[in-house]
Amino acid sequence: MSGLVLKLSPKERVLVNGAVIENGDRRSRLSIITPGANILRLRDAIHPEEAKTPVRRVCYAVQLILSGDTDPEELKLPLLRQIEELSQVFTDPDSRHHLEEATTSVIAGQHYKCLKALRALLPREDRLFAAARN
Numbered sequence: 590m591s592g593l594v595l596k597l598s599p600k601e602r603v604l605v606n607g608a609v610i611e612n613g614d615r616r617s618r619l620s621i622i623t624p625g626a627n628i629l630r631l632r633d634a635i636h637p638e639e640a641k642t643p644v645r646r647v648c649y650a651v652q653l654i655l656s657g658d659t660d661p662e663e664l665k666l667p668l669l670r671q672i673e674e675l676s677q678v679f680t681d682p683d684s685r686h687h688l689e690e691a692t693t694s695v696i697a698g699q700h701y702k703c704l705k706a707l708r709a710l711l712p713r714e715d716r717l718f719a720a721a722r723n
Contacts (some may be wrong), residue, residue, distance in 0.1 A: 593621040593628060593701055602631040607657055627657035628701060633708065643678070644707060644714045647671045651695075651704045661698060668695050668703075675710070678717070684710060 595603060597612040597619065604610075606627050621628055629652060640649035650668055653659040669692060676688050687706045694703035 592624070593626075595619045595621065595628070595630065604629040604631060604634075604656055627655055629655040633704065642714055642718065643671070643675060644710045647675065647691075648704060648707050648711070651700050651707065654700045655704065661700065665695060672707075679710060679713065684713060 595618070597603065597617050599612060599614050599616060601612045602609055603612075603619075604627070605621075609631070633652075635645055635649045635652060637649065640646045647668065650659070650664060650671070654661045654664055672688055672691050672695070676685065679685065679688060687709045690706040691703045694700065694706060
């Protein structure tokens with residue numbers, strides 16, 4: 590079976606095609622087999638006021654696609670440009686791997702995979718900003 594597999598904790602919420610769904614009292618696993626479904630795990634969601642750094646802004650843009658609030662084709666080129674700009678800062682091999690995965694995912698229309706790759710850069714971005722403050 591292909592598609593997205595969500596592993597949900599008890600009481601965890603997920604947004605599916607505009608509807609908020611809350612898991613029950615036990616861990617569960619959902620297989621999303623419908624291509625093109627808009628899905629966003631709410632624990633991964635970045636609120637607009639939190640999108641103040643370059644990586645968080647790109648994550649937020651991808652999140653808007655996953656929530657169904659933005660047309661993926663309309664945001665495709667701007668996302669690719671933003672990811673390219675991130676590659677000017679994140680030059681280590683591991684970060685490059687995540688950025689390549691994000692780029693490939695945007696091109697393939699796999700936005701959840703893109704968000705996952707970009708979220709891996711958040712701790713690195715936090716360290717860069719912390720080091721710049723010191």
